[in-house]
Amino acid sequence: MATGLSIHIGLNQVEPSKYDGWSGDLNACEQDANDLAQLAEKSRFTVTDPLLTRAATADAVISAMNAAAQQLVSGDILLLTYSGHGGQVPDLNHDETGDRLDETWVLYDRQLVDDELYELFGKFAKGVRILVTSDSCHSGSVAKDLPQILSPRELGKRFNTEKPDEVVKRIRVMPLPVQSKAYKKDRTAYDEIQRTHTAKDLAQIDASVLLISGCQDNQTSADGLVNGLFTSTFLDVWSLGSFDGSYRKFHREILKKMPPDQTPNLFQAGTPNTAFARQRPFTI
Template sequence: MATGLSIHIGLNQVDPSKYDGWSGDLNACEQDSNDMAELAEKARFTVTEPLLTAAATADAVTSALNAAAQQLVSGDILMLTYSGHGGQVPDLNHDETGDRLDETWVLYDRELVDDELYELFGKFAEGVRIWMLSDSCHSGTVARDLPQILSSHELGKRFNTDKPDEVEKQIRVMPLPVQSKVYKRDRAVYDEIQKTRTAKDLAKIDASVLLISGCQDNQTSADGLVNGLFTGTFLDVWSRGSFEGSYRKFHREILKKMPPDQTPNLYQAGAPNTAFTRQRPFTI
């Protein structure tokens, strides 16, 4: 009988001493993580203790994924969710042909580069399914650019404010000036991470990875009072388990409810597995 294991990461804040004084305050990321853990438990996944804010360090996330890789075998499934800020560092191993930037998860003590994540996925056995949900920004766009993209009416409706300078507090992206300062200060760390790892596009992954992200790489994800916009929409579409259909259909239904400037992405990596994408979400 297959095993389902889930790991949930949510950060409402980061350590200011590690991010040049920036604490990255958000409202809903811990709740996102707890809600996803609750859904996984109802679906009979074995739920690991959610990694929330100060507990969500790079070492803790890496250790949790390494432990999962040692435990799961062919036919098993890992559900991995992240809710928090997204960031970027310069791409040194040339796997990003567009913006030349590697996306990151902004963890409590440092950024986890996507090349690291794909290396960890490479440790899972052939036949393991990995379903990843990332409610974060994967964009270099800073909050102050948004008023140029959205009308005043849409800005107010989307972020429940008529003050553009408040938008940054409700966007899950590390501001560009902070990204620049952190990279300059810790460049040796992030450069070494990339130099010692295979580019993510070349990483050998025998497991089948299915990602549904909160937005496209060139977009931003909105925070919220209770849940992030993507996670809240996810929960609405899931409708307490009444949703019927495949992962692809689930993604399409989420898309229908999202604003045009935040378009969740469906992405596959590793070993192709058509049967996986045809399954109903949360199927063990």
């Protein structure tokens, strides 16, 4: 019988001393992690203790992933969820052909570079399914313009405020000035990570990875009072397990409920597995 294992990460803030004084305060990320852990438990996954804020360090995330890779075998499934800020560091191993920036998860003590995450995926056995949800964003340039793009009514509806400064604080992305300062502060460490890790596009991944992210790379993800906008919609479509359909249908139904400037992405990596995308979500 197949095994389902889940790891849930949610950060309502980060350690300011690691990010040049920026604490990255958010409202709903811990709740996102807890609610998705509850969903996983009801779907009969073995749920590891959620990694919340101070516990969500880079070492803790890497350790949890390594432990899962050692445990899961062909036919098993890992559910990995992240809720928090997205960030970017300069791409030094040239796997990003567009903006020359590597995307990151902004963990409590440092950023986890996408090359690291893909290397962790590569440690899983062939035949393992990995489902990743990421309620975060990476487009700092779009984030700063959003208050000018949306009407006050839409800002109030989505962010519970019409004040531009408050809106920016409620977007799940590390501001560009902070990205620059954080990278310069620990440039040696981030450059070493890329020097010692294979570019994500060249990573050998035998497992099958299905990623549902909160928005496109050039968009932003909104925080909320209870859940992030993407996670809230995700849970609404799942409807306590009454949803009937495939991952692709699940993604389409989420899209229908999201605003046009935050369109969740469905992306596959690793070994192709068309049957995975056709399964009912959270099938073990």
